[in-house]
Amino acid sequence: MAQTAGIQAEEKALIRAAQEGDQDAFGQLVRAYDKSVLRLAMNLLRSPEDAQDVYQEAFLRVYRNLNSFRFDCSFHTWLYRIVTNLCLDHMRKRKVRREGSSQIEGSDGPVDRMDTFQESRADGDPQRSLFSGELRQGIKKALSELTVRERMVFELRHYQGMKLRDIGETLGTTEEAAKNCLFRATQKMRVALGDFV
Amino acid sequence: MNSCEKVRTQLAMLLYGELSFDEEEAVDRHLEGCAECRTALEQQRQLHLAFDQVEVEPPASLLWESRQRLQQQVAEERPPISSRRGWWDQLIDSLTLRPSGNGGWLKTAGALALLTIGFVGARMAPNLGPQISGMSLADAGAQRVRSVGPAANGGIQIVLDETRQRVVSGQLDDQNIQVLLLSAAKDPFDPGLRYETVGILNDRAQTSEVRDTLIYALEHDENAGVRLKAMDGLRPFVTQPEVRKALTGVLLSDGNPGMRTQAIDLLTQGLGESTNSLPGKALDLDRDIIGTLQELMNSENNAYVRQRGQRVLQLVNASAETY
Numbered sequence: 134m135a136q137t138a139g140i141q142a143e144e145k146a147l148i149r150a151a152q153e154g155d156q157d158a159f160g161q162l163v164r165a166y167d168k169s170v171l172r173l174a175m176n177l178l179r180s181p182e183d184a185q186d187v188y189q190e191a192f193l194r195v196y197r198n199l200n201s202f203r204f205d206c207s208f209h210t211w212l213y214r215i216v217t218n219l220c221l222d223h224m225r226k227r228k229v230r231r232e233g234s235s236q237i238e239g240s241d242g243p244v245d246r247m248d249t250f251q252e253s254r255a256d257g258d259p260q261r262s263l264f265s266g267e268l269r270q271g272i273k274k275a276l277s278e279l280t281v282r283e284r285m286v287f288e289l290r291h292y293q294g295m296k297l298r299d300i301g302e303t304l305g306t307t308e309e310a311a312k313n314c315l316f317r318a319t320q321k322m323r324v325a326l327g328d329f330v
Numbered sequence: 331m332n333s334c335e336k337v338r339t340q341l342a343m344l345l346y347g348e349l350s351f352d353e354e355e356a357v358d359r360h361l362e363g364c365a366e367c368r369t370a371l372e373q374q375r376q377l378h379l380a381f382d383q384v385e386v387e388p389p390a391s392l393l394w395e396s397r398q399r400l401q402q403q404v405a406e407e408r409p410p411i412s413s414r415r416g417w418w419d420q421l422i423d424s425l426t427l428r429p430s431g432n433g434g435w436l437k438t439a440g441a442l443a444l445l446t447i448g449f450v451g452a453r454m455a456p457n458l459g460p461q462i463s464g465m466s467l468a469d470a471g472a473q474r475v476r477s478v479g480p481a482a483n484g485g486i487q488i489v490l491d492e493t494r495q496r497v498v499s500g501q502l503d504d505q506n507i508q509v510l511l512l513s514a515a516k517d518p519f520d521p522g523l524r525y526e527t528v529g530i531l532n533d534r535a536q537t538s539e540v541r542d543t544l545i546y547a548l549e550h551d552e553n554a555g556v557r558l559k560a561m562d563g564l565r566p567f568v569t570q571p572e573v574r575k576a577l578t579g580v581l582l583s584d585g586n587p588g589m590r591t592q593a594i595d596l597l598t599q600g601l602g603e604s605t606n607s608l609p610g611k612a613l614d615l616d617r618d619i620i621g622t623l624q625e626l627m628n629s630e631n632n633a634y635v636r637q638r639g640q641r642v643l644q645l646v647n648a649s650a651e652t653y
């Protein structure tokens with residue numbers, strides 16, 4: 134607890150320094166969060182280019198508006214509010230354009246270009262042997278069939294490890310609404326993937 | 331007592347620790363007496379483990395590129411974060427001749443301030459070391475003024491950006507070292523640095539990220555020595571589709587005949603042996619390469635490269651024309 138308080142105080146000092154124009158402090162803030170921001174955008178949008186666009190836009194908005202940050206919420210919540218809004222915009226536009234798939238045409242038919250990126254927890258995991266390519270495709274399909282909001286809540290809960298209370302705060306809704314969203318998402322995933330396990 | 335059907339819908343939330351105290355209590359009590367639901371819980375746990383496997387980790391190079399782009403954009407946006415436009419900000423604008431709606435008097439004030447900074451700077455110079463002494467703001471050389479502001483003691487505080495060297499050491503497996511190496515391999519100004527770096531990365535080409543960098547060097551580096559070095563590193567991975575694709579690109583568009591010859595050798599290595607042992611399969615596998623070689627024969631001017639290409643085509647009984 135003392136350590137968490139120490140980290141929070143350190144972050145607060147960094148934010149204040151960045152607000153006063155200290156570029157190095159701003160750089161440190163970016164580096165503290167940017168990997169998880171890029172991972173979130175990449176997994177939600179399944180396109181490195183779109184993920185990079187979200188990364189740039191999000192941190193530029195932080196840079197331009199940091200002075201209006203009044204510590205009413207945590208910096209993480211404030212940053213993720215920006216990032217999730219940008220991702221939701223991308224995902225909604227994509228749904229409208231029906232471009233949800235990250236598939237490209239390969240020499241042996243369509244392939245998912247995200248398959249060329251390293252999947253984070255695959256190596257050295259004893260469960261890997263239980264994991265089939267078929268199940269992997271099934272999960273990707275099931276994820277792509279969730280609504281944009283369900284997909285977002287599932288991503289934040291399962292992959293980012295955020296609690297529903299924080300998810301609600303980030304997405305500008307209640308914990309209860311986030312819980313309902315996660316509930317629907319997990320039910321859909323269970324129905325879609327029930328035969329695999 | 332909860333019904334099995336209801337409990338099944340709550341298992342995922344149970345694993346996430348997102349059930350209320352009462353809900354969790356009821357599910358736990360049900361699970362104690364229901365073997366089928368305990369099995370379902372185990373299945374749900376397996377499913378959660380499987381979810382983890384589809385998470386994509388952004389490559390370090392993408393993170394590095396993103397940071398670089400952001401840094402550039404932020405630099406273009408300066409003055410930054412503070413939206414407060416006090417007298418100091420306006421004075422700075424006038425010093426740097428940024429557009430300002432406040433008329434010419436500020437420029438005069440700016441010029442006066444420049445004299446003041448010069449005066450204070452000269453007084454401070456002995457403490458700043460010889461490299462600062464005599465430096466004017468307009469000619470900072472390897473130093474650049476990042477910002478100026480009032481100091482606590484009533485003087486002026488100037489933040490300088492200085493180019494300085496720093497020694498970083500670590501193992502090749504260290505992510506920070508790798509990020510630096512991947513960046514050095516693309517350094518736009520120093521082919522010697524790129525050559526050395528690619529040589530080091532060649533030992534780590536088993537990771538896809540390093541291979542991507544080597545492929546990038548093979549396809550884009552303007553220096554043939556660096557491209558050749560990158561090709562060396564990719565040699566053990568010649569069966570990988572992305573490496574074959576890059577080599578095919580070299581064959582058709584690299585301006586250096588030595589590179590094209592090496593590409594032919596790599597793409598067709600072992601072709602003779604495999605043709606003898608598994609004729610149908612070998613020909614099938616290399617049909618794309620045969621097509622590329624035939625395409626090369628249509629445009630290749632270098633006699634030696636033509637000869638190498640023709641020899642391979644004869645080996646697989648293919649004509650030297652595009653089909």
